Amino acid sequence: MKKIITLASIVSLSLSATNQAVTVVLDFNDPTQATTERTNVFYDTMNTFNITQYGFTDTAANRLTITSSILEAVKADYIFDLGAATGNAALNGKRLNLDFVIGDAGLSPSNGDSEYYVIQIGVGEGGNGVAAFSSIRQADGSIGAYHGSSVGRDLNTGELVVYNDGDSVPNGAIVGSVYSNNLANILSSRDMGRLDRTTNVLAGVISHEVGHALSLDHLEFSQPTSTPNNRTAIMHTGASGLPNFERKYDREFSTSGVDENGNTVNNLQLLQNALGVVDIAPVPEPSSGLLLLSGIGMLTLSRRR
Helix, strand or coil: CHHHHHHHHHHHHHHHCCCCCCEEEEEECCCCCCHHHCECCECCECECCCHHHHCCCCCHHHHHHHHHHHHHHHHHHHCCCHHHHHCCHHHCCEEECCEEEECCCCCCCCCCCCCEEEEEEEECCCCCEEECCCCCECCCCCECECCCCEEEECCCCCCEEEECCCCECCCCCEEEEEEHHHHHCCCCHHHCCCHHHHHHHHHHHHHHHHHHHCCCCCECCCCCCECCCCCCECCECHHHCCCHHHHHCCCECCCEEEECCCCEECHHHHHHHHHCEEECCCCCCHHHHHHHHHHHHHHHHHHHC
């Protein structure tokens, strides 16, 4: 009987051991959220993520389809086999120690992770996006800290908080914002209602802003850049020459490039330094786990008989 319990425990652990070291919550703002949950690092209030600006009818089903597609695209930017991407055999079966979920500011992430930060997406005043630099992780992998002054609201009290250079970033803080209304202007009339275009435009900027929160600088578009699949680099920006039409296509992190400070950098390596890596461990589907537990139960009955 003790062996049966041990096997069941192993199955239970394998089904639940999916938490990561840090999670980024993508908060697609909706009308039900309080103002305190929709305030960015510049103390601007974000409004509802409006899918009609992308040519879609505003229904719950369309919203779910679009936000789920964006989530999967952002995950694909960060969560992949590093060995296959870089050609480094030592990284085979390894990935960045990071996870993404959809959720709301002020609420714990659905994956149960204890450390998390929020990127909000919605209508607001600004450029394409903004993030507090190194707010999730500093370049050496240490816990995030503010560089320069930032302003925000305490999600528990609603009070205005001014963060100074070097201050620790509170767990659950809104560390970046993506302005969906401005990004919609990049798309032409022929792009309206296209899930791929909408996904690429929004996911690229979300991943870009998360990159800043993980201590990545902008890359110079005019300088030679290499990426695993010869796509445009995520950390390129319009200020350094990135044409807006490039945002309509899937982008990826670079293995070489020149940042805005003139340094030659490998962004994939910098992300490894900031986050660390973990094994890509397959997690059994819930149905598989239940089937195995069912089999263990049958074995138990058989032994009793």
